[in-house]
Amino acid sequence: MPKLTAKQTKKDSGADMRAFGPLFNKDLGQHILKNPLVAQGIVDKANLNSSDVCLEVGPGTGNLTVKILAQAKKVVAVEMDPRLAAELQKRVNGTPEQRKLHIMLGDFMKTELPYFDVCISNTPYQISSPLVFKLLEHRPLFRCAILMFQREFALRLVAKPGDELYCRLSVNVQLYAKVDHVMKVGKNNFRPPPQVESSVVRLEPKNPPPPVDPKEFDGLLRILFVRKHKTLAANFKQTTVLNMLEQNYKTYCSAHDMMVEADFDIKTMVLGILDSIDMSLVRAAKLDLDDFLKILLTFNRANIHFT
Missing domain, CATH: 1.10.8.480 (Helicase, Ruva Protein; domain 3)
Known part of the structure; x- marks a missing residue:
């Protein structure tokens, strides 16, 4: 296969952005991760097994999804926007991964979640807090979640006593899970770029959960x-x-x-x-x-x- 020049790569990237541009809905907080190295880094942090069922929240056009499909047994992708769901389905049709992908169309917060081992999410910022607590309430417990958030929200999740961002959210989440900051992601890695920087955290539920109301x-x-x-x-x-x-x-x-x-x-x-x-x-x-x-x-x- 001939190697693409930098000029050709830039041209293809621009065409890709124009093709998908009308699909994005900023009201839904849709910012598609476009950097394949960052996408692979996020999936690697999940330490997926070939027997894992992975829940993906907000798959968009599938840049993370295809990398998860390569490593997991099954991917359940919850997508609210039917246009993006159609693009994702089209992307895997006719490939060996087609049978491994199950798309659930609807609002994640109103969706009854199936069993899953791992969750990976490029999270719409407006549902960051509800998403975390919905995951922590899910039973049976999952192994871990790799979640992308607005950086300040992510830093609140991992904040320790004495930190400026230490707050009620920090303590509530850390009661039920071990939370670690694993990666910073600059705004230019997204299409369209958000107004704020992002971070990825790894959330591992405590098993068994503490017996606290x-x-x-x-x-x-x-x-x-x-x-x-x-x-x-x-x-x-x-x-x-x-x-x-x-x-x-x-x-x-x-x-x-x-x-x-x-x-x-x-x-x-x-x-x-x-x-x-x-x-x-x-x-x-x-x-x-x-x-x-x-x-x-x-x-x-x-x-x-x-x-």
Whole structure:
């Protein structure tokens, strides 16, 4: 096969962009990964086995899909845009990979997901957070997910105590998964280029998952991360927080046939709990996962809940 010159490659690339240009819908956050080396790097990070079923979210025109098909047993691609789904199907028709590809047309967030071993996603930015939590709630647990996000979102996922971007999202995700930053991806690797830089993370669910009620855990984090640099005592002293916790406590007591003490005072009780574990003067921005779990357990043992 004759080798293409740089001029011919540039010409072909331009034709490719013109051909697919009308297909892209910026409202759906469609930015197709065009760099084959980056695409291969992402697939390599998944460490696919020949027996794996891979879930791909937002396959677009299939630049990642064809590389996954070469290594996996089956690819289930969830695509919202019927035009892109048709392009992807056309791309594999008549090839040995055709039988390995199953396209699910529809909104990922409304789609009932099948079994899969690995997930790979060039994620539409507007569904980044819902996508992560939908994956973490999926059963049976998958082995890992290789996910592309807007860089700041990715850095929030992997942030540690004391980091500027450490937040409620960081702690909620790290409760259920080990998260690592694996690759930066510049905006010029996409067609059309997005306005922000991207990063790829590897997410590996903890198996078995910790026996923690996610809504209750998030309820605690909501209180603590509203003002993450304030002391925990200051956050818990807010009137709205105290009123909510008092209502929850009384509801719990009623449901369990327990009497509420005549001299009951929620503020005294809450601050006493924090003092008992030396957490009154610490700040959420510096606490780690074990600290948050200790706080939740101590409050729950005192029959105070956050949902």
